[in-house]
Amino acid sequence: MSRSTPLREVHESLGATLTDFAGWLMPLRYGSESAEHDAVRTAAGLFDLSHMGEIFVTGPRAGEALDYALVGHLSTLGLGRARYTMMVNEAGGILDDLIVYRLGDEEFLVVANAANATLVARELTERTARYAGSSGAAASDAVVEDRSGDYALIAIQGPRAAEILRGLTEAGTTADLDGMKYYSIVSGTVSGVPALIARTGYTGEDGFELLVRPQDAASLWHALSEAGQELGLAPAGLSARDTLRLEAGMPLYGNELTTETTPFDAGLGRVVRLDKPGDFVGRSALAEIAKSEGTDEAGASRRLVGLVARGRRVPRHGYPVVRGGEVVGEVTSGAPSRSLGRPIALAYVSRAAAESGNDLAVDIRGSHEPVDIVDLPFYRRNK
């Protein structure tokens, strides 16, 4: 039985097609997913992301505990700032990709994917205890608490998101939207509702993610809908979210990121901060890979690349990438791209295939459809 978010009735009243996603009943689309995609690119879209996990790490050593538990250097994160990072296992395999926010000197918020939230909370708890044991810190110096049930998450994304939100953000609160940098977070009030307001997203557009109490979610959703009505705001489901993030070249856990892939495979080696002090889970395995990156030996033996199809058939998750009849890789995500007018895909291919890039095709149900490697992202907004 799937869990429901506090906005389920709202979605049903909007006629959404609901789908099971990571154990949650979520809106797949409200009407046309293409129209929802276009709304986010040209105006704004409203998303229910309440299925995501919110895990707090607090205490005087919280930052150092996160440095041990995750690949990033979170203790250096500035107050009110956000950072994209990952949790890996000892072999360097990715357990989840995360955004960590620093809410206070001694308070961090870790936002995890719905499918991994329980695992991430458990791993953070275990790793924090191990960190405390090895560093002589007290258990109360870094406390992990899974508070996913205390928060609904609503995202408003698109070029008009700031304009819509501005009208609902009361003067005199901490929130000064115009002054907010990308990847920052403030505490404020939106439409009378206390909210954590983060300027983050997963669409390739400017936008905000609003963390509120579950009981406030529906009234905030309605207030945003009303404020955005004249400006082209549309509710958007997971289908549009997937095509938006794909165009923006952003990886999805379960597709591009799995326990079988390392951050280096995914082209995200920059999130691994081998220069930070102290040990962290996965350090030795990742250091080995980093050492052979850029040499002839296979460090990361494969590359995540962007593909654009020449034809109209869509390369999809799991389809083989071929060259001259030989399989050289596999598609991890694919979709028709509204912005490019052609099908696009992310795929892992061998280093040799990634470097030459010629004569590649995707085996689409038995027929080899030619594709070209392009630089990521597929789509970049005008700033």
Added chain:
Amino acid sequence: MTNIPEALSYTKEHEWVAGLDEGSTATVGITAHAAEQLGDVVYVQVPEVGATVSAGDAVGEVESTKSVSDIFCPVDGEIVETNPAVVDDPSLVNSDPYGEGWLFRVRVEHEPDEVLTADEYNAFISGGS
């Protein structure tokens, strides 16, 4: 309530068929229910005119943002016409599945055994398909 015109026949693969008499030309498309399930259709591949087909053959495909489905020919016969408009504008499958969104025409060699009436199709899709 999804639109299921009385006058048409249906298959369990969610196609509709018009004009199923032996020797006549039947028109085939996908149902409104199927179009709703697929979401926005972005690509339609239709069979080649002149191809000889058997009932149950996969003769084309319909792709949406999230998925791809085969189109099955509901009868034995020969493909005599395909719809160029739906190839150019696959969204016709969503906007007018029983009209402008038709897919192909086939000369019927044998009347098929297994087609559903509108009521039967309605019962079939209501049964949790």
